[in-house]
Amino acid sequence: MSAAILHSLGASLVALLLLTWGGNLACKLLLRWSGLSAARIAADADPPPAKEPRVGRVIGDLERLTIAVGLLLGSWEVLVAVVALKSVARFKDLEEKLNAEYFLVGxxxxxxxxxxxxxxxxxxxxxxxxxxxAGLPGL
Incomplete structure (x- = not known):
């Protein structure tokens, strides 16, 4: 196997890990550093369920992978579509300032x-x- 193939496979694997796992970790750290995570926990009167679903992580993974595919295909419109979909899905939650800030920062x-x-x-x-x-359409 040539060095170029190994580099492409390795770079692709690292990029996929960074887009999914790394993106979730980086986003979590930023929200914790900004104080938004603690503020949202303090604002919730109800105790969280014993095992919260990790839907936010899945959405984040899919969001970043969709953006990466769009950018690789030269389709910047994907950014607008992703933000629009997330905004529509969270529209009701965005009425509260803290939720809106958390959503926007994340x-x-x-x-x-x-x-x-x-x-x-x-x-x-x-x-x-x-x-x-270089071989993808639109680039």
Whole structure:
């Protein structure tokens, strides 16, 4: 197996891990650092269920992967579609200032993370890999 193939496979694996697991961790750390996580916990009067579903993580993973695919295909409109879908889904929750701030910080950071990881992935693959993005339509 050639070095270019190994670099492309390795870069793709690292990018996928950064887009999913790394994005969730980075977003969680940012929300904790900003104080928004603690403020939301303090604002909730009801105790959380024993085992909360991790729907936010799944949504974040899908969001960042969708953005990465859109950017790889040269379709920046995907960013607008993702933000619009999330806004519609959370419209009722956004009436409260704290929820709106939490949503905006998390969403904007997630979008920026996806853009940064995707461009780093493309740059690495173009330099040391097979330049897979060059063969995609729209690029």
């Amino acid at each position: 969403s904007l950071f997630s979008v920026l993370w996806a853009v940064a990881v995707t461009f780093a992935w493309r740059a690495y693959d173009a330099r040391w890999g097979l330049d897979l993005a």
